Each structure stands twice: as structure tokens, then as C-alpha cells.
Amino acid sequence: MSRSKTTDKNPIPSVWARERRRADQPALSREAIVREAIAMLDADGIEALSMRKLGARLNAGATSLYRHVATKDELMELAVDEVAAEIHVPPADSPDWRAAVTEAAGSFRATALRHPWLTLVLGQAGLAYLGPNYMTFSERLAALFTAAGFPEPSRAIDAVFSYVIGMSTTEAAWLTTVARAGETESEFVARLLPTARQVSAGYDHLAAAEATTAAQAADPARLRDDKFAYGLDVVLDGLALRLPK
Amino acid sequence: MSRSKTTDKNPIPSVWARERRRADQPALSREAIVREAIAMLDADGIEALSMRKLGARLNAGATSLYRHVATKDELMELAVDEVAAEIHVPPADSPDWRAAVTEAAGSFRATALRHPWLTLVLGQAGLAYLGPNYMTFSERLAALFTAAGFPEPSRAIDAVFSYVIGMSTTEAAWLTTVARAGETESEFVARLLPTARQVSAGYDHLAAAEATTAAQAADPARLRDDKFAYGLDVVLDGLALRLPK
DNA sequence: TCTGGTCTGCGTACAGTGTGCGCATCGAAG
DNA sequence: CTTCGATGCGCACACTGTACGCAGACCAGA
Numbered sequence: 001m002s003r004s005k006t007t008d009k010n011p012i013p014s015v016w017a018r019e020r021r022r023a024d025q026p027a028l029s030r031e032a033i034v035r036e037a038i039a040m041l042d043a044d045g046i047e048a049l050s051m052r053k054l055g056a057r058l059n060a061g062a063t064s065l066y067r068h069v070a071t072k073d074e075l076m077e078l079a080v081d082e083v084a085a086e087i088h089v090p091p092a093d094s095p096d097w098r099a100a101v102t103e104a105a106g107s108f109r110a111t112a113l114r115h116p117w118l119t120l121v122l123g124q125a126g127l128a129y130l131g132p133n134y135m136t137f138s139e140r141l142a143a144l145f146t147a148a149g150f151p152e153p154s155r156a157i158d159a160v161f162s163y164v165i166g167m168s169t170t171e172a173a174w175l176t177t178v179a180r181a182g183e184t185e186s187e188f189v190a191r192l193l194p195t196a197r198q199v200s201a202g203y204d205h206l207a208a209a210e211a212t213t214a215a216q217a218a219d220p221a222r223l224r225d226d227k228f229a230y231g232l233d234v235v236l237d238g239l240a241l242r243l244p245k
Numbered sequence: 246m247s248r249s250k251t252t253d254k255n256p257i258p259s260v261w262a263r264e265r266r267r268a269d270q271p272a273l274s275r276e277a278i279v280r281e282a283i284a285m286l287d288a289d290g291i292e293a294l295s296m297r298k299l300g301a302r303l304n305a306g307a308t309s310l311y312r313h314v315a316t317k318d319e320l321m322e323l324a325v326d327e328v329a330a331e332i333h334v335p336p337a338d339s340p341d342w343r344a345a346v347t348e349a350a351g352s353f354r355a356t357a358l359r360h361p362w363l364t365l366v367l368g369q370a371g372l373a374y375l376g377p378n379y380m381t382f383s384e385r386l387a388a389l390f391t392a393a394g395f396p397e398p399s400r401a402i403d404a405v406f407s408y409v410i411g412m413s414t415t416e417a418a419w420l421t422t423v424a425r426a427g428e429t430e431s432e433f434v435a436r437l438l439p440t441a442r443q444v445s446a447g448y449d450h451l452a453a454a455e456a457t458t459a460a461q462a463a464d465p466a467r468l469r470d471d472k473f474a475y476g477l478d479v480v481l482d483g484l485a486l487r488l489p490k
Numbered sequence: 491t492c493t494g495g496t497c498t499g500c501g502t503a504c505a506g507t508g509t510g511c512g513c514a515t516c517g518a519a520g
Numbered sequence: 521c522t523t524c525g526a527t528g529c530g531c532a533c534a535c536t537g538t539a540c541g542c543a544g545a546c547c548a549g550a
Contacts, residue, residue, distance in 0.1 A: 027498085028499080050535080050537085051536085051538080052535085052536080060500085061499065061501075062500090062538085063499080063501080063502095063537095063538070063539085064498075064499045066537095066538070066539090067498055067499070068498095071537080071538080119368055120365075120368050120369060122414075122415075123364055123365055123368045123414045123417075123418055124365060124418060135444070135445070135448060136448070138448075138451055139448040139450055139451050142448075142454055143450045146453075153450070153454065154454045155472060155475050155476070156479075158412070158472055158475075158476055159408070159476035159479045161411070162408050162411035162412040162415065162476055163404070163407050163411055163476075163480070164411065165414065165415065166406070166407035166409065166411025166412070167403070167407040169367075169368045169410065170367075170407065173367070173368055173370060177370070196375075199375050200380070203380060203381070203384040203387075204384070204388075205387030205388045205398070206380070206383055206384050208387075208391075209387055209399045213399065227400060227403055230400050230403075230404065231403055231404035231407055234401075234404045234480060235408070235479060235480055235483055236483070237482070237486050238478070238479035238480055238482035238483035238484075239479055239483075242479070295506080295507065295508085296508065297506090297507080297508090300529095305528070306528065306529045306530075307509085308508095308509070308510085308511095308529065308530080309527075309528045309529060311508095311509070311510090312526080312527055312528070313527095316508080317508065
């Protein structure tokens with residue numbers, strides 16, 4: 001009974017009191033919905049996206065979205081495939097396969113960090129997406145590794161990108177935590193450091209490892225870049241051993 | 246008004262009609278709550294766990310749980326740390342560091358596949374957990390890699406376990422999808438195969454890769470084991486190059 | 491010009507969710 | 521016996537995804 005929070009609902013419907021349909025707004029479309037959803041996900045994180053809020057941002061009711069998108073999960077799949085287009089994979093005839101793979105891996109990581117919800121959705125739904133952009137991403141990778149001469153390109157791809165996904169997931173989670181605290185990464189690290197030191201006090205090796213890390217904590221982003229590059233080089237070295245000479 | 250779905254709510258409260266408190270049930274406790282939560286997560290997946298259902302399984306109301314656990318997120322952290330105890334890391338004085346690391350990696354993967362929600366929560370909250378079991382897991386890893394002679398053990402650990410986490414995340418997501426379909430892995434693969442073939446028809450390299458995979462699709466679990474082992478060997482080979490001789 | 495039919499948006503409603511609050515009950519301590 | 525802190529619980533609130541059916545917009549054909 002007290003639930004009518006909306007504007008005054010005319011008791012007698014009248015044509016004259018009826019508002020004209022907005023003609024200026026370009027109308028709802030799947031593309032616009034996905035685009036706006038990505039914007040909200042980037043800005044406020046994955047749990048801030050609700051169909052009602054998304055509808056409000058498009059001057060629409062929540063349930064109107066369902067004319068263009070079957071379900072929220074489907075919307076997330078569309079969003080994932082949309083950002084998959086941002087990942088750049090060099091062409092198969094690149095002269096230096098290591099440089100090319102490094103480029104592709106870095107591009108994946110950059111995309112995952114620009115859209116920190118990406119890895120979450122991937123972890124939830126797996127890579128059974130089959131969206132067009134994800135398909136061409138995979139196809140290009142396969143072309144690249146085949147041209148590089150790997151006898152089992154899919155195994156090599158899985159090795160490299162499992163590493164890339166694992167590292168990106170961890171980094172994305174970290175960045176999300178930092179962002180939620182509303183601080184820069186350095187500030188957050190500085191504030192976290194005493195606690196971390198205290199907690200790791202009882203553990204010899206952790207304390208040692210943490211001391212060396214803390215020394216370089218002035219530029220955490222740089223540290224992450226280096227860490228990623230180091231691990232990637234490790235994987236690529238291991239793969240190089242499997243290239244037929 | 247029509248909301249009283251519960252048992253008959255006596256209009257006149259009477260001492261005689263009041264039920265005695267159950268003395269046989271061992272009462273709520275943080276340990277019991279976490280244990281039951283893990284059981285529900287394992288059985289029905291992450292989105293099937295709600296505080297109300299969890300309470301019901303413990304013969305308790307939903308809000309009773311909040312006497313022992315501050316929030317649902319905190320409960321998930323406790324669950325994660327609980328299963329972290331299942332990961333086995335060989336002692337630092339193991340004679341063969343590769344075998345020891347392979348054992349630790351395999352144990353992590355097995356745990357992640359036994360509890361497919363683990364990687365999801367890790368991806369959401371990052372490794373800033375600092376729970377006791379997770380700490381000793383990290384400590385033992387650090388000890389192992391230090392004893393193996395790595396000059397920068399934490400970088401080596403990050404390289405290996407980014408790979409392990411990435412692969413486990415993907416596998417866990419896949420297994421969750423399979424489980425939700427209510428089929429065995431082989432059945433699911435068989436049913437998926439025509440679609441996959443059709444979708445990858447327009448992509449040369451994907452089609453090629455898929456053909457070789459499909460040939461071995463009789464035993465998908467074995468295939469996953471091999472894939473994991475292959476990538477792990479790649480990473481360990483790369484790391485071995487960095488060991489001082 | 492009128493008539494249908496299809497497409498799109500929306501208001502309402504339902505069955506859930508996490509959790510804050512205050513009361514009822516308990517075992518133990520004084 | 522009284523008092524007190526710990527524990528469980530019913531209720532309520534704000535919120536979620538989405539099924540359903542109605543209303544207006546547009547367009548094809550008569």
C-alpha cells in the first residue's frame with residue numbers, strides 16, 4: 001500500500017496527460033547496453049552493476065533491457081567478448097616469435113587490468129565463450145604459434161596463457177582492493193606494510209622475502225611490470241627448448 | 246499480512262506452548278559454520294550458498310550465524326583458509342626440488358578442483374588473505390625455493406603459481422560447467438563437439454587444433470592432466486635455467 | 491485511410507538476497 | 521535469587537534478477 005513511491009499515478013488515464021515518447025534518445029540497442037554496462041563495470045566494479053542501475057543510466061526501466069539481452073549472464077558474456085577485441089595479437093609472419101608473443105601477452109594483461117572484472121567473469125564461466133572476438137583472438141594466437149614452429153601449438157598457448165591469466169587475475173584482484181580503499185597503490189602499500197610485517201614475523205622465509213620487496217615498494221606498478229615480465233620470460237625460455245632446431 | 250509463512254504464531258504467548266531449547270545439537274560455532282559452508286559450496290556451487298540455507302542446515306536461523314561470523318565475505322575468507330590446509334608442500338630438504346615443486350603444484354591443483362569455488366574467491370579477493378593456513382603454505386613454498394638455490398625465490402614462486410592458478414581456474418570453471426549440465430565430462434564433450442566444430446569452421450588454425458584434440462577426447466580428464474603437466478614442465482625448465490650452476 | 495500485427499518499453503510482482511536491530515532465553519557468577 | 525553477558529531468532533529494510541502482460545509505435549497490406 002505504501003509502496004507507490006513513483007510519481008502521481010493518474011487515477012483517470014487521459015491522453016492529454018500522457019507524455020510523448022522521447023524521440024531524441026537514440027533508443028535502446030544491444031550495442032548501447034553492452035557499452036554502458038562496460039562503462040559501469042570499469043567505473044564501479046562488478047557488484048555495482050545491476051540491471052536497474054544500468055537501465056537508469058540509459059533512461060530506461062530495468063526490464064526493458066530484457067528485450068535486447070536474454071539474461072544478465074548473457075550480458076556479461078557480451079561484455080567479455082566486447083573487451084576481447086582490445087587484445088592485440090601480432091600477425092603470424094612476425095619475424096621474432098618471442099617478441100610477438102610478449103606483445104600478445106602484454107596486451108592481454110593490459111586489457112585485464114583496464115577491466116578488472118574480466119578475469120572474474122572468465123573464472124566463473126570458463127573459456128567456453130565462443131564469441132566472435134574471442135574466436136579471432138584464439139585463431140590469431142594459433143596462427144602465431146604454428147608459424148613459430150611449435151609442433152603442438154595449443155599446448156604451448158595453454159602454457160603461456162595460463163600463466164598470463166593467473167598473473168593477471170591476481171593483479172586485477174589486488175588493484176580492485178586498492179581502488180576500493182580509495183588510495184593510490186603506493187599509499188595502500190605503505191599503510192599495509194606494518195601489518196604485513198607483523199603477520200609475517202613468525203615465518204622466517206616470508207619475512208626475508210618481504211624485506212627485499214618492501215625495499216622496492218616505492219614504485220609498486222613498476223614492480224608488478226617486472227614481475228610479470230620475469231615470469232613470462234621463464235615460460236618463453238621453457239617453450240624455446242621445445243622448438244625443433 | 247500474508248507474510249507469516251512460519252508455523253502458527255501463537256496469538257497468546259504461553260510458556261507451556263514454548264519449545265525447549267535443543268540440548269542435543271552441539272550448538273553453533275565458527276568451526277561448524279565454516280565446515281558446513283564448505284560442504285554446501287562443494288556440493289552445489291558458489292551461488293547456491295546463502296546465509297539462510299546455511300543456517301537451515303545447521304538448524305539455525307540465518308541471522309544467528311552473525312554471532313560467529315561478521316559477514317558473508319568473512320565467512321568465505323575462513324572457508325578459503327580452511328581448504329588451504331589441504332595443500333601439501335614437501336619439506337625444504339627434499340632431495341629433488343623439481344619433484345617437490347611438482348608435488349606442491351599438483352596438490353594445489355587437486356585442491357582447487359576438489360573445491361571449484363576456491364579460484365573464484367581468490368580472484369575476487371586476491372591473495373591478501375593472511376589466514377594462518379595460507380601463511381604456512383606460502384612459508385613452506387618460500388623455504389622450498391630458497392633451499393633449491395633460487396636467488397629470488399619469490400619471483401620463481403610467482404612464476405610457477407601464476408601458471409598453476411591460471412590453469413586451475415580455467416579447469417575449475419570448465420568442471421563447474423560440466424557439473425551443472427549433470428553429465429560426465431565425456432558425455433558433455435561429445436555433446437559439445439558438433440557445435441565446436443561448426444563454430445571453428447571459419448578459422449583455419451582453430452579447426453586444425455580442434456581436430457587433433459577431438460581425436461583424444463575419449464578421456465578428457467587424462468587430457469587435462471597431461472596438459473597441466475606439460476605446462477608445468479615448461480615453467481620448471483625455464484626456471485632451471487636461472488639456477489646458479 | 492484504415493486495419494491488423496509485430497516490436498519495443500515499462501509497471502508490477504515475486505521470490506529471493508545480506509544483514510541491522512531489539513527481544514527472549516540461557517548458563518554461570520555473585 | 522538476582523544479575524549479567526552470551527547466544528539465538530523474528531522481523532524488517534533495501535536490494536537483487538526476471539516473468540508477465542499491457543500500451544504505444546511503427547509498418548504492411550487492403
